[in-house]
Amino acid sequence: MVYGISIILIGIGIYGLMTQKNLFKHIVSLSIIDTAVNIFIVATGYVSNGKAPIYTRALPGFSPNSFVDPLPQALVLTAIVIGVGTLALGASLLVRVKEKHSSINVENMKGVGE
Amino acid sequence: MRRLYAILVAAGLIYMLFVFLGTLPLYGKVDLSNRVSAHFLAKDVNSVDVKKWVEGDKQVPSREKIYGRKGFEDESANVVTSIVVNYRSFDTLGEVTVLFASAVGIGLVLGGMKRMGYGRKPNFILRVSTGILLPLIIMFGIYIFVHGHLTPGGGFPGGTVIAAAVLLLYLSNEEFVANMKTSKSLEGSMGSLYVIFGLAGLATGGAFLFNFLPNGVVGSLFSAGVVPLVYMTIGLKVGSELSGVVAEIHEEREG
Incomplete structure (x- = not known):
């Protein structure tokens, strides 16, 4: 179910990348794909009725499959931070594109060779 | 057509x-004893045999209490933190470097040169509530990254909360300009300091980013050795870095 949601989100992102002419919408599409992949990776580690992998007073010990898989969560933590970095860098590049070519729509850009 | x-x-x-998707196990039907993560959950990567362990055999019996005890490889109660900042700490160093590169970019x-204005006066409610909320937001951010080895959270979310406080300052005051020199020097x-922690581990334990401090008891604030210290440095670094990004977004060139 969650796998399906993330795969459909990837499809929506690819569709947006192929049809949109506004560069900001490209960044939004890439961000959607990023989020979808993160959802997919976290979902691969889910265990039914599993708790967050933190040892507390209520859950003091390990028993088989009482916790969800912590490794995908750690990997996604890395991926989210890098996603923020690339998103901010892409948006700041768009500011400069808008200043130089007076538009971020691919068809209305001035001074770009056909 | 397109x-x-x-x-x-x-x-x-x-x-x-x-x-x-057919090659993957069904959603929610994952068996952790087949995965490498069981080693991380057992807090014993080198010697434990996961199959025996999960079956409740001798080596480390399952259902054994880990909270409140000591003598494990890594004592942080939050297993995700122990993976991110202890077992895969080198990876996190690379991640921090990527974030630094994007902030520099x-x-x-x-x-x-000068700060961009919004062209209108900030709302009265925004201005007054900023004064009340700002210390609470910064304190919450610091709480998140100090308790990264005990609760969900850690350096990256805590740093982001601190950067949100700086963004609130920018939104509520047209004249506010962040001190870039302080933020850059804190970041650097x-x-x-993160690399120095790694080199100290290399000098004392023979491996880069080795956990060289005493481990303490699982679940107490002073535990997990070098993990809370590393997460504090990451929190301050991410906070100053994202504050710098917020400040740079609010700058504009002359003319």
Whole structure:
């Protein structure tokens, strides 16, 4: 179910990348794909009725499959931070594109060779 | 026409990925004893035999209490933190470097001389509530990254909360300008401190980013050795870095 949601989100992102002419919408599409992949990776580690992998007073010990898989969560933590970095860098590049070519729509850009 | 092609390509990709799903275990039906993560959950990567362990055999019996005891490889109660900052700490160093590179890139692309105004006075409610909420938000951010080894959270979310406080300052005051020199020097010193922790581990334990401090008891604040210290440096670094990004977004060039 969650796998399906993330795969459909990837499809929506690819569709947006192929049809949109506004560069900001490209960044939004890439961000959607990023989020979808993160959802997919976290979902691969889910265990039914599993708790967050933190040892507390209520859950003091390990028993088989009482916790969800912590490794995908750690990997996604890395991926989210890098996603923020690339998103901010892409948006700041768009500011400069808008200043130089007076538009971020691919068809209305001035001074770009056909 | 273009939309039709796009729909076809996207649908083909979705179909392909759905076909690949057959090779994965069903959602929620994962067996952790087949995975490497059971080692991390057992807090013993080198010697434990997961199959025996999960069956409740001798080596480390399952259902054994880990909270409140000591003598494990890594004592942080939050297993995700122990993976991110202890077992895969080198990876996190690379991640912090990527974030640093993107912050430098934003500074190069957007850097300007004077602060951009919004062209209207901030709302009265925003101005007054900022004074009340700002210390609470900063304290909450610091709480998140100090308790990163005990509760969900850690350096990256805590740093982001601190950057949100700086953004609130920018929104509520037209004249506010962040001190870039302080933020850059904090960022640089915290980044080097992370490497220094790694080199100290290399000197004392023979491996880069080795956990060289005493481990303590699982679940107490002073536990997990070097993990809370590293997460504090990451928190301050990410906070100053994202504050710098917020400041640079609010700059504009002359003319």
